[in-house]
Amino acid sequence: MTAMTALNDLARSDILFLNWRDPAHPQAGGAEAYCWETARRFSEAGAHVTVFTARHPGAAPRSMSDGIRVLRGGGTYGVYAAAARHLLNHRHAYDAVIDCQNGIPFFSPLFSPRWTADLCVVHHVHQSQFDMLLPRPLNVVGRLLEKQVSRAVYHGRPVVVVSPSTLEGIRRELGFRNPAYIVPNGTPPDGACDGPRAALGVPRSRTPAIAVVSRLVPQKRLELLVRAMPTLTQKMPDVRLDIAGDGSELALLRALAVREGVGHAVTFHGRVSAARKWEMLARAWLTVAPSVAEGWGLTVIEANAVGTPAVVYDVPGLRDAVRPGRTGWLLPPESDLAHGIADALGELAAPGARERTAARCRSWAATFSWDSSAERLAAVVLEEMARTRRHRHSRRRPSDLSVIGTFLVADGNAMERFLRNALRLTDAWDRQGNTFRVLLHGCDEVRAVRALRRLGVDPGELSELSLASRQDVLVGTAVPAGPEPAAGRPVPGPTGAAGPLSVRLGGTLSDNGRTTP
Known part of the structure; x- marks a missing residue:
């Protein structure tokens, strides 16, 4: 670790x-x-x-x-x-x-x-x-x-x-x-008694099943899901929907299910225990989030953690949590939800499809952890504490760009010792042998080159210098994306808990002479 x-x-x-x-x-x-x-x-x-x-x-x-x-x-x-x-x-x-x-x-x-x-x-x-x-x-x-x-x-x-x-x-x-x-949300570790481990051994439903665990409030728009059920039951008579959670919309949603004639296919469970939540998500073929917008799809990633993909609208937050075609389906905001769900269930009905999708979902969810999120938030707190105490007006100019640079050095151990104290806490780096990959937040390529020069890296020695992708910045590490793992194989998370990679947030602070792009 x-x-x-x-x-x-x-x-x-x-x-x-x-x-x-x-x-x-x-x-x-x-x-x-x-x-x-x-x-x-x-x-x-x-x-x-x-x-x-x-x-x-x-x-x-x-x-x-x-x-x-x-x-x-x-x-x-x-x-x-x-x-x-x-x-x-x-x-x-x-x-x-x-x-x-x-x-x-x-x-x-x-x-x-x-x-x-x-x-x-x-x-x-x-x-x-x-x-x-x-x-x-x-x-x-x-x-x-x-x-x-x-x-x-x-x-x-x-x-x-x-x-x-x-x-x-x-x-x-x-x-x-x-x-x-x-700094994204995390997911409970597999070893947590109230986390995905609670669903170990839960078999996937033999018939199409949808599970939603959510606060039942207007912005979640779960009435759209209930209204989709008549169409779904016509196409798949054995489909079932389980909704867990409480909120101001619960009574309205129950009445809507009765009016739509799908009371037999929709079960409202109210607030449930953590173990019951994980069991419901693990049993389902799908989770569905028809929200108008989210900051982040925490329920989507939690479903992914037990191998369950998601159908969501292409709206803020949810478009970040879902990898289209791999961990779920992104629907245009005005599209018909029933048809989108039916298409997803149809794909998952193919031989082996649920197992392959489950492996991809678990791999994606494993890149997020509360340990990593707390570490990244702590880095921001420390940088601000140092700024307020030492140089009130000293700060890297705000920029939403981030850059990834890869370079080879003669002495990897010396560079590692240097990086531990040279980079900002909110930057990241990864080492494989004498090859280093750094993720510099809040700068473009020009400022990144200046920062790397201060690290002793000549631009001509860079094998890669490019803007970080949306996924790179979200995951927040310098570990390059690898191939999808086979079913059941662990993948390294942001803290390098599995596999040979060692991810490290940078050393102390730029206010102490550290490199600041």
Whole structure:
């Protein structure tokens, strides 16, 4: 295993996470998983971690879990004022504040001192969803807070996004010009008792089966899936749909299934245990996500982790989570969902198709882990902490481009020792013998050449210098993409947990003389 460099460097730091809900909240979803899984790993690395969140009925105002201090205050909207009071009353308590934006951020820079490292985590842009979620005039206020007010308050501060789609959204829809870093969601490790291991030995359904595990809220548009079932049952009488989850749409979806005459083919399970979730996903042929948009398709990747592909619309977030033709199907946003699902089920009915697809899905899901995501988030926190303490205005110019360079050196050990201290924490490199492959974030080819020269690499010695692909930046490592593995074979994840490759985030910080493209 590769050492968690940035996480280890956070030891004894005081870190505050601000998130709308905690995992115990009845409406918790992917954003809560992201906050908790990264916070838990910060705590395990020795940081003093506090999570401030809304207080839901029956929840204690204070608790401890997984080494994390949980503070709860306010309700759905009152949590923002409660968090502001907490920051004002504890101005000297935290080295860094991680402000998780679920449509509306906490505006932590307004309430924390200038020497505190504030960064904003954005899961997805809600501008087009506020009309769906809020009545007038609250929808207008929501758009204003997310766009113009957030842009002013977080000006110049780092923004962490969970996918290339969210990065495009904050640039195009919100007008953010901040330095931005992609840190995707992870998946539970195979060895976790509440992870994919819970589904070991679960046989795939002999007949077409669809499973969805989701919050039942309007933006998920699961009514489209229920309305697709009459067509699907006509083509495949034995097809079945299992929906697990709770939310404001549950009663409406149940009534819709009855009206459509497919109550016998659709089962609503409500909230289920982790083991039951993995069992349902492992048994299914498909999962389906007809959302209007996502920050990232966490449910898609979780289904992939047990070998189940997905049918989704080609919308932000979901287009990043699905590899078309390999781990699922991307449908045009206005296309007929029933026909898209029927075509996918037809392909999976071919001999051996489900086994081949399952191997590709597991391979793709294995490239994401919460350990890697926590390490990448920790690197951003450390860079911002160093900037606020040493050189307030020193920063690499924001750029959404990244570059991959490959070069051969005479002394690989010497170059490795140098790279461990020369690159930024948010860059990455990989070594095979005396050949090195580096992934430099936030620069174009010209600036990358300058950085490599400072590493002692002559441009003429480069065997590759190219812009990183969308997938390269999402996965966030310098490991080149290899061939698809055979069924059942493990593949290296971002932390190099399997196979001979050793992936390492760069050493300490550019503020200490490190290479900055």
